[in-house]
Amino acid sequence: MKKRNLFLFAAATAAIVLISVINGCKVPEAIASKSGAQLWAENCNRCHNAPDPLYYSDSQWDVAMEHMRVKALLTDVEVKKIATFLKASN
Numbered sequence: 001m002k003k004r005n006l007f008l009f010a011a012a013t014a015a016i017v018l019i020s021v022i023n024g025c026k027v028p029e030a031i032a033s034k035s036g037a038q039l040w041a042e043n044c045n046r047c048h049n050a051p052d053p054l055y056y057s058d059s060q061w062d063v064a065m066e067h068m069r070v071k072a073l074l075t076d077v078e079v080k081k082i083a084t085f086l087k088a089s090n
């Protein structure tokens with residue numbers, strides 16, 4: 001490969017890697033556009049009945065959401081939105 005082509009190839013590869021990294025950090029549209037109440041309704045009844053926000057205090061929801069973050073494989077954004085909804089509704 002000529003030196004100039006090699007440079008172009010390296011630059012293109014770097015650009016592709018950079019774009020993938022930036023895209024990987026973006027919050028998926030499907031989560032970003034949904035409210036906490038929506039995410040709660042869609043996720044929290046997959047394994048049991050979705051719990052009533054009134055069931056727990058704010059600090060208890062913090063603990064329960066850490067448990068469910070692991071069980072339900074939720075992203076940080078989902079946990080934050082759902083916790084905010086639960087705490088605003090209890």
Ligand code: HEC
Pocket residue numbers: 040043044045046047048051063064065067068071072074082
């Ligand atoms: C993948 C299945 C699954 C999903 C999805 C799930 N849960 Fe759970 N949840 C469980 C299981 C299993 C338990 C009981 C065992 C335990 O607590 O470790 C539980 C227990 C709980 C409890 C009892 C207290 C506690 O902290 O364990 C609460 C409250 C709760 N879930 C809330 C939620 C909320 C809110 C969501 C939505 C963000 C959710 N769950 C989504 C599986 C799930």
